[in-house]
Amino acid sequence: MAELVTIPAYLLRNGSDGGYANAPAIREKDLGIWRTYTWSDYLDNVRDFSLGLASLGFGANDKLSVIGNNRPRLYWGQFAAMCLGGQAVPVYHEAIATEMSFVLAHSEVSVIVAVDQEQVDKVLEIRDQLPNLKWLIYDYPRGLLRYDEDILKSFEEVQALGRDFGAKNQGYFEDAVAKVQPDDVALINYTSGTTGSPKGVLLSHANFVRTTQAYLDAEDVRMSDDFLAYLPLAWVGETLYGTCVSLMSGCATNCPESPETLQRDLREIGPTGMIGAPRVWEGMLSTLQVRASDSSPLKQWVFNYFQDVAMEVEAARAEGRPVSGGLGLKHAIGEFMVYGPLRDQLGLRRARWCLTGGAPLGPDVFRFFRGIGINLKQVYGMTEMTGLVSVQPDGLANSDTVGPPCKGIEIKVDEGNSELLVRSAGIFKGYFKEEEKTKEVLTDDGWYRTGDAGLLNENGHLVVIDRAKDVGKLSDGTPFAPQFIELKLKYSPYINEVVAFGDGHPYVTAMIAIDFEAVGNWADKSNLPYTNYVDLSSKDVVRDLIAEEVRKINIGIPEISRVKRFLLLTKDLDADDNEVTRTRKLRRSFIAEKYGPVVEAFYGGAQNVDLKLDVTFEDGSRSQVDSHLTIQDAA
Amino acid sequence: MSESGMTDGSVKLSVSDISKSFGGVQAVRGVSIEVPKGVIFSIIGPNGAGKTSLLNMISGFYHPDEGSIRFENTDITETTPANRAAMGIARTFQNIALFRGLTVLENLMLGRHVHMKSGVVSSMLYWGRAQREEVEHRARVEEIIDFLKLSDLRKQPTGALAYGLQKRVELGRALAVDPTLLLLDEPMAGMNQEEKEDMVRYVLDVNDEFGTTIVLIEHDMGVVMDISDHVVVLDQGAKIAEGTPDHVRADPGVIEAYLGTGNH
Numbered sequence: 001m002a003e004l005v006t007i008p009a010y011l012l013r014n015g016s017d018g019g020y021a022n023a024p025a026i027r028e029k030d031l032g033i034w035r036t037y038t039w040s041d042y043l044d045n046v047r048d049f050s051l052g053l054a055s056l057g058f059g060a061n062d063k064l065s066v067i068g069n070n071r072p073r074l075y076w077g078q079f080a081a082m083c084l085g086g087q088a089v090p091v092y093h094e095a096i097a098t099e100m101s102f103v104l105a106h107s108e109v110s111v112i113v114a115v116d117q118e119q120v121d122k123v124l125e126i127r128d129q130l131p132n133l134k135w136l137i138y139d140y141p142r143g144l145l146r147y148d149e150d151i152l153k154s155f156e157e158v159q160a161l162g163r164d165f166g167a168k169n170q171g172y173f174e175d176a177v178a179k180v181q182p183d184d185v186a187l188i189n190y191t192s193g194t195t196g197s198p199k200g201v202l203l204s205h206a207n208f209v210r211t212t213q214a215y216l217d218a219e220d221v222r223m224s225d226d227f228l229a230y231l232p233l234a235w236v237g238e239t240l241y242g243t244c245v246s247l248m249s250g251c252a253t254n255c256p257e258s259p260e261t262l263q264r265d266l267r268e269i270g271p272t273g274m275i276g277a278p279r280v281w282e283g284m285l286s287t288l289q290v291r292a293s294d295s296s297p298l299k300q301w302v303f304n305y306f307q308d309v310a311m312e313v314e315a316a317r318a319e320g321r322p323v324s325g326g327l328g329l330k331h332a333i334g335e336f337m338v339y340g341p342l343r344d345q346l347g348l349r350r351a352r353w354c355l356t357g358g359a360p361l362g363p364d365v366f367r368f369f370r371g372i373g374i375n376l377k378q379v380y381g382m383t384e385m386t387g388l389v390s391v392q393p394d395g396l397a398n399s400d401t402v403g404p405p406c407k408g409i410e411i412k413v414d415e416g417n418s419e420l421l422v423r424s425a426g427i428f429k430g431y432f433k434e435e436e437k438t439k440e441v442l443t444d445d446g447w448y449r450t451g452d453a454g455l456l457n458e459n460g461h462l463v464v465i466d467r468a469k470d471v472g473k474l475s476d477g478t479p480f481a482p483q484f485i486e487l488k489l490k491y492s493p494y495i496n497e498v499v500a501f502g503d504g505h506p507y508v509t510a511m512i513a514i515d516f517e518a519v520g521n522w523a524d525k526s527n528l529p530y531t532n533y534v535d536l537s538s539k540d541v542v543r544d545l546i547a548e549e550v551r552k553i554n555i556g557i558p559e560i561s562r563v564k565r566f567l568l569l570t571k572d573l574d575a576d577d578n579e580v581t582r583t584r585k586l587r588r589s590f591i592a593e594k595y596g597p598v599v600e601a602f603y604g605g606a607q608n609v610d611l612k613l614d615v616t617f618e619d620g621s622r623s624q625v626d627s628h629l630t631i632q633d634a635a
Numbered sequence: 636m637s638e639s640g641m642t643d644g645s646v647k648l649s650v651s652d653i654s655k656s657f658g659g660v661q662a663v664r665g666v667s668i669e670v671p672k673g674v675i676f677s678i679i680g681p682n683g684a685g686k687t688s689l690l691n692m693i694s695g696f697y698h699p700d701e702g703s704i705r706f707e708n709t710d711i712t713e714t715t716p717a718n719r720a721a722m723g724i725a726r727t728f729q730n731i732a733l734f735r736g737l738t739v740l741e742n743l744m745l746g747r748h749v750h751m752k753s754g755v756v757s758s759m760l761y762w763g764r765a766q767r768e769e770v771e772h773r774a775r776v777e778e779i780i781d782f783l784k785l786s787d788l789r790k791q792p793t794g795a796l797a798y799g800l801q802k803r804v805e806l807g808r809a810l811a812v813d814p815t816l817l818l819l820d821e822p823m824a825g826m827n828q829e830e831k832e833d834m835v836r837y838v839l840d841v842n843d844e845f846g847t848t849i850v851l852i853e854h855d856m857g858v859v860m861d862i863s864d865h866v867v868v869l870d871q872g873a874k875i876a877e878g879t880p881d882h883v884r885a886d887p888g889v890i891e892a893y894l895g896t897g898n899h
Contacts, residue, residue, distance in 0.1 A: 031777035032789065142782070143840065260787035 005182040006205040008083040010247045012177060015043025020250040023223065026072050029257035029265060037072060039250070045072070047173050049155070050080035052162030053111060054172065056135055056153075060085030060179070063107050063132075063188070067091045067100070067123070068115025070229040070255045073139045073155050075243060077113035078187070078233075082205070084176050088187045089200075090233040092582045093119055094575070096620040101126040103190045107200055107432065108132045113155070117143040124149060182206035188432055189236045191383045192581035200432030201383045203236070211386040211426035212244040214406040218391050220352065225251035225272040230262055235583060236387040237358060241275045266347035274354045275379070278361040279584050282490060284346060285365050289493040290518050293525075306334035310371025311364075318367070318398040339372040348374055353394065355379045358583050360464070362487035363399035370397065378402045380464060384441065384448055385409075386426035390462045401461035411462065412447070413455055419468045420454045421447040470588060472503025478560050482588075485510065488557060492549040493518045497573045497580075499591055500563070501599055507564040509602040511595060512546060513537075513572045519545070534570045534627070543568055543632050550634045563634050565602050567609070570627040576616040598629065607631055646708075647672040647816055647848040648693065653702030655688055662688040664872040665702070670816075670850060670865075675842050677851045677859045680869035681892065686852045687729065689869070690818050693850070694726045695719045706816065721749045725814035727805045729821045735794030739785055739804050740776065742793055746811025747772040779807050782844075783837060799830030806837060810845075817841065819851045823858055831855065835862060860884060868892070 004010050013019040021040040028035055037045070058064065064081035066074040066088065078088035089107045091100055093115065100122060104112070110132050114120045120138050127133065136151045137158055138144055144152070166173065186205045190198040227246065231238040246253045256265035292303040309330045316323050323331070343349045354369070357379035369376040377392040380402035389411070392403030405411050409424040427448050430438040441449045453468040465471060466481040474480050485500040485508055497513035514537050522545065523530050530536040546568060554562040573579040579591055592599065594613070601609035611627045648670040655663045663685040670676045678686050691697040693704060695716035703712045711719055725746075733742050751768055761769070780786055783803055788796065793804050802822060809817060822838065823831045835858055841847050853859045859866060860880040867877040870892040876883055883889055 031774065031781055032786070033777075142844075146843070257786050258784075264787075 005209055006180045007186055007208060008177040008180055011043055011046060011079060014039040014250060023250055024252040026253050028072050028255040046076045046079045046083060048159040048162040049076055050083045051166040051173055052158035053080055054084055055161045055165035058084060058086060058111055062086045063089050063109040064111040065089040065091050065104055065109040066113045066233055067119045068093045069259060071115055071139055072255060074113060074115060074233060082186050085180050085184060087185050092232055092234045096576055097122045097125045098620055101129045103198055105129050107188055111135045113137045116140040120144060185429060187239060189383050199434055199437060202429035202432055203386055204429055207386045207426050208244050211388050212240060212248050214408050215388050216249060218406050221245060221249045221251065223250040226269055227253050227273060228266055228269055228271045229253040229255050236383040237275060240387040270347055270350040272350050272352055274351055276356060277358040277583060278356055281356055281361055281365055281369060285368055286493045286515060286518055290521050303338060306338040309334050311367050314367045314371040342372050343374060353377060357381060359585055360483055360487060362491050364491040366399040380462060382450060384428045385422055388426060389422055401457060401463050404460050405462060411456065417468050418453040418455065420450045420452050422450060423447045474502055475504060475506045485563060488553050494546060494549055499586060501602060505603050508561055510563045510566040511569055511598060512566055513569045537568045537570050547632055547634060554634060565631055565633050567629045567631045571615060601631060643672055645672045649705045651703050653692060653699045655692060655697060655700050661872050666874050668867055670848060672848055673846055674864040675849045675851060675862055677853060677863040677866045678869060679853065679859055679866060684869040685872040686869055687820055690820055690852055694724060694818055720812055723815040725809040725812035726818035727809050727820060727822060729824060731801045731805055733793045733801060733805055736792055738790050738792055740789045742804055743776045743779060743807050743811045744772060746808040747776060749812055776811055779810050783807050799826050814847060816848045819849060821852055821854055823853060823855050
């Protein structure tokens with residue numbers, strides 16, 4: 001078979017008899033039952049929808065956006081656009097309408113596939129800002145039957161149109177697919193970015209195919225594998241590690257019933273591999289810790305004891321030290337009593353590997369999962385590199401590096417500011433309609449400036465230190481990497497989000513957002529009444545609780561870099577308020593500005609600070625909240 | 636408000652000159668109402684006005700002393716509650732009436748029992764028709780779970796759920812009967828604002844999507860005026876006004892008896 005170089009070409013192969021026609025391609029849990037679509041069903045659905053789009057006037061270079069959680073039809077929608085030479089523009093469905101309108105207008109989408117009434121309403125609300133929009137297609141009809149907007153159509157309607165169109169235009173679909181070129185743009189991935197408005201990263205068919213191939217060369221993916229499709233479609237990782245990996249290897253993806261049932265669906269599927277942002281792993285650990293602290297004293301003791309054993313064994317393994325017989329025996333007992341059941345509870349019993357990527361994961365969280373026998377590894381990539389630069393090989397995972405660069409990916413380190421530069425077949429085609437910004441990050445000889453400071457260690461593994469522009473110095477010249485402090489603090493189950501300050505200042509300070517669930521649970525057990533986040537985070541005893549956590553964590557940090565002062569925020573950092581990106585990366589410059597008075601108070605020696613904060617509600621409405629924050633000196 | 640296409644002008648339920656007294660207390664006196672098919676029909680009134688007694692007579696829980704009740708042109712005055720349920724009348728209760736130890740799914744499956752036809756023996760053996768039936772009923776229950784967004788709670792015991800969610804499960808249990816007439820006794824009582832908004836949306840959706848005729852007793856005037864097609868006002872067991880929400884709102888007798896009490 002000739003080398004396949006476009007995404008639709010793989011789709012045709014999989015759906016044909018010589019491919020994987022009868023193998024499961026995607027499942028969705030609907031009405032309580034897992035329903036399976038084979039690759040041949042998959043292809044039929046894409047073809048029908050694709051022809052339907054063609055009959056509605058959609059063609060090469062037109063843009064189709066999908067808005068919603070992981071449903072087969074949204075994936076089919078993206079593929080259908082690609083098959084016609086068009087481009088998919090996945091959008092974060094949690095985004096509020098105003099945020100969506102920027103991406104949808106900027107990318108000039110002409111067709112939107114929205115998952116349900118909620119998303120349809122959002123689009124209709126901003127319809128007058130979308131001059132290119134011709135059709136709004138919905139997956140789930142609930143509540144939409146009486147809408148009489150002229151641009152609305154159901155997914156089935158379009159597929160029915162497609163079947164008619166296909167009958168009259170034999171071979172139309174195959175011809176369209178054959179016309180798609182490897183260098184055609186397949187998908188525009190908008191990165192929220194930690195500064196400024198989102199940029200549309202143009203990714204071609206070749207970008208995806210070559211990068212997926214590099215990944216498949218590095219990782220053990222089998223056709224019999226099952227993955228859970230739960231990451232936002234708008235994240236490049238979902239397209240690469242979910243959709244494209246499944247497409248090229250022939251394995252199956254599984255769409256959970258709803259975001260609320262994710263944990264149960266995860267257990268039912270028992271995926272053989274899983275990729276998650278640090279937030280996913282932190283969340284899992286936090287849930288485990290909360291549940292452990294709810295159990296009987298004996299169980300708590302067993303959990304804590306074997307957690308320590310696991311961490312010790314993992315530390316020894318990572319440093320290449322031998323594990324003593326006694327410790328090995330304890331670990332074996334732990335496997336039977338704690339680790340195995342934990343993996344089962346998490347739904348990761350069948351997982352051969354798990355990946356964390358998108359942002360750094362705290363070393364302690366990383367060690368915990370590895371300690372309980374989950375093969376968690378770091379992967380490094382960014383949207384502009386189609387989501388992959390390096391991945392840790394089995395057996396060489398550790399929390400300090402992100403593994404060796406994958407096959408065909410070159411790396412060099414800028415002598416001046418230690419910035420990492422990469423070059424590969426996965427390098428993007430530029431930012432959509434942003435020539436200037438593209439030139440800022442792409443060098444003339446084809447290197448992409450990642451903006452991350454890092455180095456290659458003696459084993460050829462990549463070490464990422466922090467965002468190059470975030471690495472600073474304390475006033476005495478000690479290097480200060482905020483992320484290092486933040487990740488340390490986030491290991492505490494009571495701490496959800498941290499922003500550390502220190503660049504140009506004499507010591508390190510931190511704003512902390514408590515984990516509402518974990519602290520709430522602690523408050524319940526301590527018979528402490530509270531009403532909401534603001535109330536809970538303002539309580540003196542909660543501040544004492546966090547102070548104790550900070551004190552414990554400070555012990556593991558060099559004297560000079562320890563957190564000297566902190567305060568508890570009265571709200572969590574939120575993407576709706578622009579404080580973090582949709583993938584939950586801190587937008588530091590924005591935060592520094594918004595919380596300016598806090599930084600002043602930290603270093604001015606004040607004990608209190610009054611703050612007026614704008615908060616944005618889920619429906620996009622805003623209001624201003626006055627907070628009175630108390631600063632605590634850390635012991 | 637909800638001018639659903641299901642309204643064809645025919646009468647779904649007609650109550651004629653009905654009365655009920657308990658000892659010396661005349662709870663309902665000579666009330667007549669006519670509920671057209673496919674509407675949301677509300678009964679309001681101050682405490683003790685006889686709203687729940689009226690509803691109890693429609694569902695068959697009480698037997699009227701005088702008067703008659705007709706459902707789709709059939710006189711059901713003498714029909715047992717079970718048979719009324721089989722005819723397509725379902726209700727929810729003011730205080731929650733669920734099996735607290737059973738899961739959401741099991742409670743809803745119980746709601747299907749009026750439609751279950753297989754005998755004791757085949758049910759126990761789970762064989763033949765019993766098995767087919769179970770699968771069919773489960774499919775219908777799953778649709779309701781989907782409709783009411785209960786999928787994450789499917790296997791949770793109802794006793795452990797928040798109050799608002801229990802009310803939603805109760806609505807689900809009533810829907811499992813596949814009713815064409817749904818009687819809701821203060822579905823929003825004791826709920827917070829968010830729970831109320833959810834419930835209102837579900838009531839409207841049930842009416843809209845399934846075409847179910849709804850008779851609603853509700854205390855919350857805002858809710859009633861917002862969603863009803865037709866309102867009847869009771870006071871001291873007697874009907875004192877009826878009509879569209881706007882009409883009723885402007886009626887001096889109603890203001891005197893109910894709105895004028897200063898609570899609302």
